[in-house]
Amino acid sequence: MISLGKEIDYAMICLAHLAAAPDQVWSARQIADQHQLPVAQLMNVLKRLHRRGVLRSTRGVRGGYQVGTDLETVSAFDLMQMVARPTSTACTCGEELHDDLGHRRAMHVPMQALQYQMVRFLKSVSLADLVVPGRRIDVPREFLDEQCSCRKTPPNKIKPTDLVLDLSNSTTSTV
Amino acid sequence: MPISLSETAAKEIKDIIKQQELSGDGTRLRVGVKGGGCSGFSYMLDLTEENKGEADEEMESHGVKILCDMKSYLYLNGTEIDFKDEVMGRGFVFKNPNATSSCGCGSSFNA
Numbered sequence: 001m002i003s004l005g006k007e008i009d010y011a012m013i014c015l016a017h018l019a020a021a022p023d024q025v026w027s028a029r030q031i032a033d034q035h036q037l038p039v040a041q042l043m044n045v046l047k048r049l050h051r052r053g054v055l056r057s058t059r060g061v062r063g064g065y066q067v068g069t070d071l072e073t074v075s076a077f078d079l080m081q082m083v084a085r086p087t088s089t090a091c092t093c094g095e096e097l098h099d100d101l102g103h104r105r106a107m108h109v110p111m112q113a114l115q116y117q118m119v120r121f122l123k124s125v126s127l128a129d130l131v132v133p134g135r136r137i138d139v140p141r142e143f144l145d146e147q148c149s150c151r152k153t154p155p156n157k158i159k160p161t162d163l164v165l166d167l168s169n170s171t172t173s174t175v
Numbered sequence: 176m177p178i179s180l181s182e183t184a185a186k187e188i189k190d191i192i193k194q195q196e197l198s199g200d201g202t203r204l205r206v207g208v209k210g211g212g213c214s215g216f217s218y219m220l221d222l223t224e225e226n227k228g229e230a231d232e233e234m235e236s237h238g239v240k241i242l243c244d245m246k247s248y249l250y251l252n253g254t255e256i257d258f259k260d261e262v263m264g265r266g267f268v269f270k271n272p273n274a275t276s277s278c279g280c281g282s283s284f285n286a
Contacts, residue, residue: 138218139219140265144191145195
């Protein structure tokens with residue numbers, strides 16, 4: 001399973017929750033309780049989405065959040081930029097990098113190439129494709145083909161392995 | 176309410192069973208949820224030649240036998256599984272009434 005970071009997970013869960021009931025207003029606590037998420041962190045995520053106009057809010061006792069924009073126009077990459085906190089200000093555009101001890105680090109060009117491909121893909125996926133109920137593909141056809149536990153014919157492709165890529169640390173420049 | 180398949184999804188499952196050269200009568204579609212915690216749950220599909228176990232619910236939809244463990248069934252009952260083939264990809268879509276519930280009392284399923 002590729003991990004994009006907890007805050008992006010929380011943002012996706014919130015958006016899926018709100019997109020499923022677009023006429024209702026939901027507080028951070030209600031969403032946190034329903035999905036067993038930490039309230040404080042969820043509040044931060046919701047505030048960031050609100051500041052960027054993805055959500056709109058209503059104040060008061062019965063206040064809360066609703067989806068505030070057309071999710072077709074927001075890409076998965078946009079969401080990551082809005083939600084993830086940058087952990088490094090190091091430029092990865094080709095300059096030499098130094099770690100915390102000042103040691104020179106090799107520039108991992110293949111990883112950079114992968115980064116560009118991942119960013120390009122993430123920009124092509126809209127949030128509407130991911131969070132709108134009945135639209136999102138929950139289990140791809142190929143997954144059932146490849147992962148079937150009683151398969152008798154060999155798979156055509158190599159089985160996917162678990163990958164953990166921390167894209168929230170991405171400092172990739174705009175492609 | 177049981178878990179059901181749309182006609183399109185059932186046809187796709189039968190095609191996969193045929194492609195995998197599995198027994199049409201002896202193969203069941205196992206449906207479930209997995210994961211939990213801060214990342215939430217994800218849907219799971221698998222084809223199995225196992226019979227119904229003690230902890231399973233069994234049902235049939237459009238000629239496809241479905242197995243679901245009782246814990247997942249709490250979350251999935253009433254779900255219709257559809258199949259889409261679109262620009263964004265091909266795959267199974269879970270239309271789960273529990274996921275759109277307006278109840279805010281924290282009734283989400285505990286694994």
